[in-house]
Amino acid sequence: MxxxxxxxxxxxxxxxxxxxxxxxxxxxxxxxxxxxxxxxxxxxxxxxxxxxxxxxxxxxxxxxxxxxxxxxxxxxxxxxxxxxxxxxxxxxxxxxxxxxxxxxxxxxxxxxxxxxxxxxxxxxxxxxxxxxxxxxxxxxxxxxxxxxxxxxxxxxxxxxxxxxxxxxAVTHVAAMPNRAVLVRLLQNQASRAEQAGRGRRALELYRRMTVFAPSYPHAWWERARLEVVDEQLAEARSSLGAMLEITRDPALRERVSELLEALATE
Known part of the structure; x- marks a missing residue:
């Protein structure tokens, strides 16, 4: 797989x-x-x-x-x-x-x-x-x-x-890159899985997204969040570290760094 x-x-x-x-x-x-x-x-x-x-x-x-x-x-x-x-x-x-x-x-x-x-x-x-x-x-x-x-x-x-x-304005409508379309497809599955109480199924779907679309930070964030919920703290730290590698947004980087710091004490 x-x-x-x-x-x-x-x-x-x-x-x-x-x-x-x-x-x-x-x-x-x-x-x-x-x-x-x-x-x-x-x-x-x-x-x-x-x-x-x-x-x-x-x-x-x-x-x-x-x-x-x-x-x-x-x-x-x-x-x-x-x-x-x-x-x-x-x-x-x-x-x-x-x-x-x-x-x-x-x-x-x-x-x-x-x-x-x-x-x-x-x-x-x-x-x-x-x-x-x-x-x-x-x-x-x-x-x-x-x-x-x-x-x-x-x-x-x-x-x-x-x-x-x-x-x-309607100008907010935009054509989606191919990978973004596939990510959107799996996000639909992941959100429905989590709503149904199937957190590990949602986690697996976000993991797939990070493999075929590693430059999409949202998938890394959701993967890390669910890894924390599942008490996979080492994996969550790894996911957040990967997220830091790809995002240049200062506010997002600060948020990820704070969470990494909090997880380091766990």
């Missing part, structure tokens, strides 16, 4: 295939998974998209093709009924159930678009995740949770406001 995670951590950011990476992360929790079956399903999606979107020369046409194939033919949509089910953030389960969270579905939308050479990115929206299709020339924003429905400027502003934006 560590070898697979470490290899993912060594891949250049732009070379990460989101669907393959998310599938590999899900496989860590499925000893009997038939990844060949899931990979064939992904290939089938891409093949259908290449046919339906053969003449899609604009972002709008590409977004329509994605919605028709993924949201329509393959019935991929958000799980509004059991939103907090951990299966919604596990790509193997998402492919089996055809239901998922915004981030897991966005991974599929973006990955399929990129397989055809289209420009697509996962958008980090306060309280939600969307997909933007196209680059500078007339990009189109869609919501995979709603089967690829279009999201116009008014709808985007409403989402920001509903998440407690308090008048913040």
């Amino acid at each position: 560590d070898d697979d995670l470490s290899r993912l951590g060594l891949i250049d950011e732009d070379d990460i295939a989101l669907d393959q990476a998310a599938l590999a992360l899900a496989a860590l929790d499925h000893d009997d998974a038939d990844l060949a079956h899931d990979e064939r399903l992904l290939d089938d999606m891409a093949a259908r998209l290449s046919i339906v979107g053969a003449d899609a020369a604009t972002p709008a046409a590409q977004a329509d093709a994605l919605a028709a194939v993924l949201g329509g033919e393959f019935d991929l949509a958000g799980d509004a009924l059991t939103y907090d089910d951990p299966a919604n953030a596990d790509l193997i389960s998402v492919l089996a159930r055809r239901r998922g969270l915004p981030v897991s579905l966005s991974i599929l939308w973006v990955a399929m678009a990129r397989r055809l050479g289209w420009s697509a990115h996962v958008l980090d929206v306060p309280g939600h995740v969307l997909v933007v299709v196209g680059a500078e020339a007339q990009p189109v924003i869609v919501d995979p949770f709603a089967r690829g429905a279009r999201v116009d400027a008014d709808r985007l502003a409403a989402l920001v406001e509903a998440a407690g934006g308090g008048g913040r």
Whole structure:
């Protein structure tokens, strides 16, 4: 497992295939998974998209093709009924159930678009995740949770406001790097595990994040916090030390140093 995670951590950011990476992360929790079956399903999606979107020369046409194939033919949509089910953030389960969270579905939308050479990115929206299709020339924003429905400027502003934006401009919405998307996927699982009283499961998920995305300080902090809860003090000190190596934020460094000092007396 560590070898697979470490290899993912060594891949250049732009070379990460989101669907393959998310599938590999899900496989860590499925000893009997038939990844060949899931990979064939992904290939089938891409093949259908290449046919339906053969003449899609604009972002709008590409977004329509994605919605028709993924949201329509393959019935991929958000799980509004059991939103907090951990299966919604596990790509193997998402492919089996055809239901998922915004981030897991966005991974599929973006990955399929990129397989055809289209420009697509996962958008980090306060309280939600969307997909933007196209680059500078007339990009189109869609919501995979709603089967690829279009999201116009008014709808985007409403989402920001509903998440407690308090008048913040829509410019706070940003495309997410590939590793950040995968971290977001596992964070969803970790938060749900901890809410369910499964602290060690959450700890394992944060540990995975620090292996394949070691430059993300939040994962190190959460890992250290849960290690302290589990009385793994030496491990917590190591995690905080690693965090000090990667963060340059003075306030955060001071907070980590204070905690390290407190742990040194334990």
